[in-house]
Amino acid sequence: MISAVMNPLALALFRGEADPPPPRSRRLSPAVPGRLQVIAPFQRFDLVLVADLLLAWILFATASGEVVTGYASAGESYWEGLPYLAALAIAAPVVLRDRWPLAAWRTAVVLLPFSIHVGITIKSPGGMPYTAGATIMYLLVLYSVSVRCDRRITFATWVVTVLALWIIHPDSVALGTVMVTVAVVFGYNVRVRRTATARLVEEERRTQVAEGAQAVLAERSRIARELHDVVAHHMSVIAIQAEAVPLKAEGDPAQLEAGLAEIRALSLEAIAELRQVLGVLRDQDGRIDTAPLPGLDRIDDLVAHARAAGLAVLLKRPGSLDGLPPAVGVSAYRIVQESLSNAMRHAPGATVAVDIARDDRDLRLRVANGPGVSPGGAPGAGHGLVGMRERSTLLGGVLEAGPTPGGGFQVTARLPIAGTEETG
Structure with missing residues (x-):
């Protein structure tokens, strides 16, 4: 109990420190006129300090x-x-x-005894030893x-002040206590408001940082998906083709050359798509590669690659796929691409x-596949x-995706067309 009382008093009288002054608003710190900046040791006027110096002189x-x-x-x-000492x-x-x-x-x-001495010397009205100047100062x-100190320090200064009022002039304790309390409460409210404002600004800054980080993660996730789809599909086809071409050629140079040419075409296509996905990362100016992303208009090429890799693909589609939003077309293409890639890896020849x-x-x-004709790769x-x-x-x-009763695998998807944003 004693320490709870003495610690705030020790902070107020000896060990405590105030918070640093808050930054001035431009209204309270106007810039020094251009002609005076050459000789002035500062760039801005501090109007609060100027007002304090003027009041102190008065x-x-x-x-x-x-x-x-x-x-x-x-x-x-x-x-x-x-x-001069009393005035100081x-x-x-x-x-x-x-x-x-x-x-x-x-x-x-x-210096309280000297300021009290001034009041006693000039015989203040009502016999109180406090002048108007000393009251304003305090x-x-x-x-x-x-405004600038912890509430424990503020409370300790209030207690010391009230005790001093009671000791110096008991008859004026009531009026003095009211005036001192008003000043302390007003300053404390200003401090609370400033603290709340600072916390709100900090929370807004943290929110902006979090949103920026979330946007970065979302962009990384998008790029990762695109890279996975491109690499998984094309590399699977290339790997299967590289393994199958020598077996099909059986020493025939023309057939071997045709197979290698097809592998080269697939590699160039994969490189082109990789460049398109990574274009924005290489651009120093933040420009985006505006080349169109693949859509369902390229579904025939996708099926042809899968057939070349040994899958028996049966394609059923409507007469026209025009008018799809770009985002739907790209997502549908990638879903079919990933499903065919999974079939190549886990159910070869299916x-x-x-x-x-x-x-x-x-x-x-x-996209549904049956069991493969040979063992597939390990699960990824x-x-x-x-x-x-x-x-x-x-x-x-x-x-929805999952195995089928016959030992195969099926992927079904429903992508809304109405209301989808027309962006890729």
């Missing part, structure tokens, strides 16, 4: 004059430096309050402490049925299925 001159007048009217002699006790805390508010309050407390200092249907609202896809990490589901979800569609 209080200093007023207080020193009051001491001289008071002693003269009483016909008493005094030390020549007394008026009132003016110095005003000069310090903006940069060092807690030091200003401590200075006011230490209320300004308390306000600065309340029969694959590709059914494409559409109406005014939806595009429906079904599953990124292909994740990417297909993400593509469908982003468009507001649904994708």
Whole structure:
């Protein structure tokens, strides 16, 4: 209990520190005119500091004059430096309050006997030993402490002030306490408002950073999906072709050359798509590669590659696939591409049925393969299925994938056409 009382007092009187001053608004710190910037040691005027210096000078001159007048009217002699020391006790805390508010309050407390001496000398109205200058000074200092210091320090300064009022002049405790409390509460409310504003600004900054990071992750995810689809499909076809061509050629140079030419064409196509996906990453100016992404208009090439790799692909589609939004066309192409790539890897030589249907609202896809004629590769990490589901979800569609009773695998997807944004 004692430490809970003594710690705030120790902070206020000895160990505590105030927060750094907040940055000035442009309204309170106008720029120095161009002609004066050559000789001025600063670039902006601090109007708060200027006002404090002006007020301190007025209080200093007023207080020193009051001491001289008071002693003269009483016909008493005094030390020549007394008026200036008493005036300094009132003016110095005003000069310090903006940069060092807690030091200003401590200075006011230490020099309190001299400021009280001024009030006694000039015989203030009502017999109170507080002049108008001393009152203004102390209320300004308390306000600065309340705005810039921890609430424990603020409360300790309030307690010390009320005790001092009671000791110095008990008859004025009520009025003095009200004035001091108003200054402290007003300053504390300003501090709370500034703190809340600073926290709000920080939260907005963090939100912007988080949104930026989320956008980066989304873009990376999109690029990763595109790379996975391109590499998985083309590399699977190239690998199967490279393995099958020597077996088909059986020493025939013409057939071997034709097979190698087909592998070369597939490699060039893969490189072209990779360049298109990575174009935006290479562009220093942030420009986007505007080459069109593949859509269902290239479904025949996709089926031809799969057949060349050994799959028996049966394609069923409507007479026209025109008018599809680019995003739907790209997603549908990638879903069919990934499904055929999975069939090549896990069910070599299988029969694959590709059914494409559409109406005014939806595009429906079904890619189903039977068991392969030879053992397939080991299961992968599953990124292909994740990417297909993400593509469908982003468009507001649904994708289902899983094994069939006959030992095959089936992928079905429904992609909305109506209301889909017309962007690729």
